[in-house]
Amino acid sequence: MRRSVVDAGARLRSGDVTAVGLLDEALTQASLTESQIHAFLTIDHDGARESAERADADLDRGEDHGPLHGIPFALKDNMVTRGLETTAASQILSGYRPPYDATVVTRLRAAGAVIVGKTNLDEFAMGSSTENSAYGSSYNPWDITRVPGGSSGGSAASVSVGSALAALGSDTGGSIRQPASLCGVVGMKPTYGTVSRYGLIAFASSLDQIGPITTIVEDSAIVLTAIWGHDPLDATSYPGELPDPGARLHAGVDGLRVGVVKELSGDGYESEVEASVSEMVQRLSEAGAEIIEVSLPSFEYALSAYYLIAPAEASANLARFDGVRYGLRVEGETTEEMMAATRGQGFGPEPTRRILLGTYALSAGYYDAFYGQAQRVRSAIQEDFGRAYEQVEVLVSPTSPTVAFPAGARTADPLAMYLSDICTIPSNLSGHPAVSVPIGLDGGRLPIGFQVMAPALGETTMYQVAAEVERLGGFDESPVLEAVAS
C-alpha cells in the first residue's frame, strides 16, 4: 500500500499516529534512501520537528488546519524559505538564506504542513534529469543507475520513497510532470497564473508554474486547493474565481470526450510506453468515454519555440545574479569585471548555455526571426488547443516518450535531453493545466506516466479523468531499494 496524505490524515485524526510520528516515518525513509537517491539538498531537522510539535499541540487544542495538517512536505529548492538555505542547486547562490518565504511556503505553513527540507533540482530548474545540479545528481528510486527525470527530480524521488508525503515542484517545460512520470508518482502543472510565483526563483516567467507532486490524484487536488488563489505580490496572478479541483474525482468518464493527440506518438516513443498508453485509452473507452483522435499540427514547432522563449526569458531573469546582493562574488578590478567573473564561475554549463542562447535570440538583428517568431508560434499552438477543445473535454498522451533513461545517457547532447520534454512543453506554451498519472511498469520495472491535459481553469475535469485513469490503471506500487532491503 502506498503512503498518501489522505491516509496519513486519517491516521493522525484517529490518534494512531502524531505529526511527530509522521515526521519520524518520513525521516526514517530519508535515512534509508538518501545515500542512494540524493533527493534532498537540505533536511531541516530542527525546523521540521518544531513544526510537527506545533501541529500536534494545535490538534490537541482542537485547532485543525485541514487536510495538510501535520503532513511531511518537501519543497523544490528554487522556492525561497526564510532563514533556510535556498540555492536553486547553483554555486552562485551557495549559502543564500532568504529574508522571506515564498507565498506557497506561507500557505503551506498556514495549512499546518511540516516542511522536511529542500529538494534537489537541475540548476535553476534547467534540465530533465536532475544531473545539472551543482551539488550532485539525484537518482531514480526504481533503478538507481537511472535518472529521476527533472528538473523537479528530488521532489519526485522523495515522494516516491515516502521521505515526504507530498512535495512542490515547478514546471516550465515539464519539470513537474516528467520526473513524476519517471518516478511513478502524480505530478500536476496548474493553469498559468493560478499559483503565485512570488518567491519562486524565476527561470522563464511566462511559463513557470508551481504545482504538487503526490502519490495519488486525490492528494494532488488537496495540495492544489491549499496553494492556489490570487496573490497581489505576483503581477501575473489570476484574480478571478477558481473551481473546486477535486469536485468530480468519483464521477467517472461516462460521456466525456477524450482526445488522443496524433502528434505525440511515433518516432522516438518507446513501444512499451505507447502500448501502455493505448491500453489505457481503450479502457477509458470501455468506461464510457468517447475517444477522438485529434491533430494539433503546430505541436511540431513547440520544442523549437520553447528553446527560444525559455532561454530568452532566462537570460533576463538570471541577470540579477551578479555578485552584488547575494551569493557568490569573484573579485575583479571593476564592477563589470567582478560581475562577469562571478557569473562565469558561478553558473554551471546548462544555465550558461541558456543565457548565451537567450542573449543571442534577443540581440539586435535576430529578435524578430527568433523570439518574435517563437511567440507567434506560441499563439498558433494556443489556437490549435482552442480548436481541439471545441471537440473534446480533455487531451491525453504519454507524459514522456521514454521511461527513466540511464544516468549520463543524454548529458553530452543538450538537444537529446531537450527532447525529453516533447509531450509536456505544449501545455506550458498554452498556459493550460496538465497532470501525469502513473499507469504501470514496463518490462524493466520502470514507471510509465499518462498525461491528461485540459483547457485553462479546467482542473476539475482534468482531475476527474486523472482519477479514473488511476482507478483503471490500479497502480499501487512503491520502489524497493535493494541495498537497504531489510
Place this chain on the structure above:
Amino acid sequence: MPIDIDIEHVARLARLALTPEELDEYKTQLGVILEHAARVQALETGAAGESAHPLRLANRYREDETRPSLDRDEILAQAPDAEDGFFVTPPALEIV
C-alpha cells in the same frame, strides 16, 4: 546547417567571463540548438499575434500606499559586501 554566431560578443553582452575553450564549445552547441530552433520560421503564422498570458489578463494597478518592506539589515546580511546600509562593489566609474 548550424548557425554561425559571434560568441565573444554574446558572452560580453551576457556578462559571462569564459575561457577560449569554453567559448568554442558553447559556440558549437549553440549552433546546433539554434539550427533546430530556427524551425519556428517554417510555420506560416499569418495574422497570429505574439502572446504571453493564457488568461489574457489586463494590467491592474495596486493602491499607492506605504506598507512594510523586508528588513534592510537582513537583506544586507546576504550581500558579499555591505557598509553603512549600502551594497559595496568595486569601482563602476573611473574618476578623472
